[in-house]
Amino acid sequence: AQTVTQSxxxxxxQEAETVTLSCTYDTSENNYYLFWYKQxxxxxxxxxxxxxxxxxxNATENRFSVNFQKAAKSFSLKISxxxxxxxxxxxCASTEYNFNKFYFGSGTKLNVKP
Amino acid sequence: xxxxxxxxxHQVTQMGQEVILRCVPISNHLYFYWYRQILGQKVEFLVSxxxxxxxxxxxxxxxxxxxxxxxxxNFTLKIRSxxxxxxxxxxCASSDGLFAxxxxxxxxxxxxxx
Numbered sequence: 001a002q003t004v005t006q007s008x009x010x011x012x013x014q015e016a017e018t019v020t021l022s023c024t025y026d027t028s029e030n031n032y033y034l035f036w037y038k039q040x041x042x043x044x045x046x047x048x049x050x051x052x053x054x055x056x057x058n059a060t061e062n063r064f065s066v067n068f069q070k071a072a073k074s075f076s077l078k079i080s081x082x083x084x085x086x087x088x089x090x091x092c093a094s095t096e097y098n099f100n101k102f103y104f105g106s107g108t109k110l111n112v113k114p
Numbered sequence: 115x116x117x118x119x120x121x122x123x124h125q126v127t128q129m130g131q132e133v134i135l136r137c138v139p140i141s142n143h144l145y146f147y148w149y150r151q152i153l154g155q156k157v158e159f160l161v162s163x164x165x166x167x168x169x170x171x172x173x174x175x176x177x178x179x180x181x182x183x184x185x186x187x188n189f190t191l192k193i194r195s196x197x198x199x200x201x202x203x204x205x206c207a208s209s210d211g212l213f214a215x216x217x218x219x220x221x222x223x224x225x226x227x228x
Contacts, residue, residue, distance in 0.1 A: 004156075037219075042221075043221065044117070044118070044205075044219045044220055044221045044222070045205070045219040046218075046219070047216050047217070050216065091157060093157075100162045100169045100170035101159050101162060101170050101172070102147070102149075102159055102217065103159065104149075104156050104157035104158070104159075105156065106155065106156045107156075107157075
């Protein structure tokens, strides 16, 4: 089984600034995948970014990037040039290689202030 | 862009009653999932479903729960003899099984058991 921990229940950032959301996980698997999902208020979760554990290079999607530290089992999300539309709940998640079961963290509520 | 839909958005039921939560996954997807989130807690995996059978289920998914794909479009979660602790947000998700099984989530059904 895997566990995912997000230690920051809530964060705030000024528009145009950079913010980093933390996530740690625990797994005994060698092959797994990590994800960040965004859930805007009253809307469904959407995938922000994903990382394969066997890849050393950190994933990047436009203003979103991750810092994947495999040995430390850490998977943080950096949002650059924060926008008001980034205000949402962010969930870190992991899955084993067979993708049958996803594990989620408790979420970080991000508030981007104008 | 295709979306996963869920009905109803809010269901209120009395303890001991049976409820059916409905989901319409994205049409070409083959993998289906149910999750739940009790208020203030993590999103928890309940069950995954592929090829008309359960792929994996969590400890939460006991005999009280069942899933079905009654036709080519719907994916349902039935909860028999509901309990107060079943009150939660229930999310359906689907995946096409391609890279890293990116999951597309529905908006959720809020179940309130009184």
